[in-house]
Amino acid sequence: MREKYADPPQLKTSVVLTGTAKEGKAGPPVGLVDIGVSEVAYLFRVALPGVRKDHSGGVRCEIQQDGKVCIRGVITDGGGLKGSSSVYQMQVHQLCPPGPFTVSFNLPGPVDPRLFSPIFRPDGILEVIAMKYRIPAV
Incomplete structure (x- = not known):
């Protein structure tokens, strides 16, 4: 028996950024999304x-x-260069x-929402597979 999954007819995604993600004007942009x-499922x-996986507070999805x-x-x-005690005044600000x-x-x-699998890749990409809601068979 083939199960049915909810799937709307078209894909229109709007992304909302807040905090420093919204302020970043140059450099690699935060919040670019591919679906x-x-x-x-959805991927x-x-x-x-600029987000570190091991940072306290981490990334929450x-x-x-x-x-x-x-x-x-x-x-x-x-955090600056490892082993360096120098303080740098940034002259160019292109990162978020x-x-x-x-x-x-x-x-x-x-x-x-119980069935999703997040992976935070070393290249700074959060990749998530979320299972579609299954319409119960009658």
Whole structure:
């Protein structure tokens, strides 16, 4: 028996940025989103340059049943060069400034918020597979 999954007819995604993600005007942008769709799941990738996986507070990804995704985290300043006690005055500011941020967007349809698999890749991309909401068979 083939199961049915909720899938809306079209994909229109708007992404909302807050905090330092909104302030970054140059350099690698925070919050660029790619979304893929399969018969049973959604795959999304979010660019998070400057975010460290091991940073206290980390990256949090929350997904609601209606498909709303909210990603929160902190962009760090990098902490300077290891082993250096020098203080640098930055003359060029092209990277996103350090501080907290949120990235919010909607997936094309409802999901089961218990069934998602996030991976924070070493290249600063958060990759998540979220299973579509399954319509119960009658």
